[in-house]
Amino acid sequence: MDLLKVTIDNQTIEVPAGTTILQAARLIGKEVAPPAMCFYTKLKTSGGYCRTCLVKVSKGSEKDPRPMPKLVASCRTTVMDGMEVQNYTSPEVVEARKGVVEFLLINHPLDCPICDQAGECHLQDLSYENGRSHSRYEFDRRTFDKIDIGDKIQLHMTRCILCYRCVKVADQLTPGRVHGVINRGDVAEISTYIQNAVDNEFSGNMVDVCPVGALTDKTFRFKSRVWFLKPFDAHRDCDKCSGKTVLWKYGKEIYRVTGRKDQWGEVDEWICNTCRYEKKAPSDWIEEGPRQIDRHSVISQNMYEAGTKFVDSPETLPKKQLS
Numbered sequence: 339m340d341l342l343k344v345t346i347d348n349q350t351i352e353v354p355a356g357t358t359i360l361q362a363a364r365l366i367g368k369e370v371a372p373p374a375m376c377f378y379t380k381l382k383t384s385g386g387y388c389r390t391c392l393v394k395v396s397k398g399s400e401k402d403p404r405p406m407p408k409l410v411a412s413c414r415t416t417v418m419d420g421m422e423v424q425n426y427t428s429p430e431v432v433e434a435r436k437g438v439v440e441f442l443l444i445n446h447p448l449d450c451p452i453c454d455q456a457g458e459c460h461l462q463d464l465s466y467e468n469g470r471s472h473s474r475y476e477f478d479r480r481t482f483d484k485i486d487i488g489d490k491i492q493l494h495m496t497r498c499i500l501c502y503r504c505v506k507v508a509d510q511l512t513p514g515r516v517h518g519v520i521n522r523g524d525v526a527e528i529s530t531y532i533q534n535a536v537d538n539e540f541s542g543n544m545v546d547v548c549p550v551g552a553l554t555d556k557t558f559r560f561k562s563r564v565w566f567l568k569p570f571d572a573h574r575d576c577d578k579c580s581g582k583t584v585l586w587k588y589g590k591e592i593y594r595v596t597g598r599k600d601q602w603g604e605v606d607e608w609i610c611n612t613c614r615y616e617k618k619a620p621s622d623w624i625e626e627g628p629r630q631i632d633r634h635s636v637i638s639q640n641m642y643e644a645g646t647k648f649v650d651s652p653e654t655l656p657k658k659q660l661s
């Protein structure tokens with residue numbers, strides 16, 4: 339197979355034809371990978387909605403070295419041989435991304451102190467790492483009533499950034515789609531045409547793919563901040579999905595069950611609603627051990643550090659963590 343050479347932020351890699359700039363950057367590593375709020379590896383046609391992954395193509399290819407005239411969405415632009423890309427090394431990209439973050443936050447409420455997604459919210463991380471420290475927006479934010487999507491999911495449309503990931507889940511994992519985006523522009527909203535329950539066995543994956551706290555698991559809402567829980571890899575024999583999950587425990591009690599996510603915050607394998615909502619007894623699961631949360635989230639700041647052993651109780655915590 340012919341490999342194409344691409345250089346991103348001065349690091350060169352060879353990738354197969356058809357690879358996007360974002361995928362190539364992820365192969366190099368986190369230091370050059372652009373943030374991505376709407377692209378999701380396992381969801382076909384995802385990407386191209388949020389513009390957080392913008393990069394500058396300073397050399398188009400070996401054959402045609404002209405730079406691309408505008409910043410491009412790296413999740414939707416494929417690599418050409420000899421292409422040179424700037425991400426964090428381009429002041430223009432850094433500035434443009436600040437603008438994108440500001441737009442994403444225009445209608446987003448300052449709900450973080452009460453939002454279940456706090457601690458694992460990609461928008462929090464994005465605004466902290468790539469945004470401005472203050473808002474220039476002076477107008478009223480748009481508001482919506484909370485909507486039940488089936489009996490296990492609640493939609494807070496005020497927090498939605500219209501990334502379309504949940505729509506792709508509804509489209510690609512559940513038959514008979516009843517969930518999508520209605521209207522356009524600043525009146526666009528997620529809807530279930532209208533209030534039809536999404537009662538499919540795989541609908542719970544919408545909660546896992548939502549990068550913000552717009553779709554929340556009603557069996558877990560307001561029960562605990564995620565950083566007070568201890569995540570464990572576990573599995574069970576399931577006839578609907580792989581049965582490989584993460585149990586989020588407080589003591590021995592299982593507070594919630596989610597899919598396992600990779601270092602980019604994307605689910606490895608979809609899980610069914612039975613595993614997610616109905617198997618909350620420790621006897622339902624075979625535990626494999628503590629999960630290393632591979633993001634720089636507060637969850638990994640407490641008991642979980644890369645390469646260290648899981649610490650079971652405050653008495654056995656290393657002194658530096660207690661001080």
Ligand code: SF4
Nearest residue numbers: 498499501502504548
């Ligand atoms: S509800 Fe969540 S997953 Fe769905 S479009 Fe909004 S932000 Fe994206």
Ligand code: FES
Nearest residue numbers: 386388389391413
């Ligand atoms: S991740 Fe590329 S546009 Fe959203």
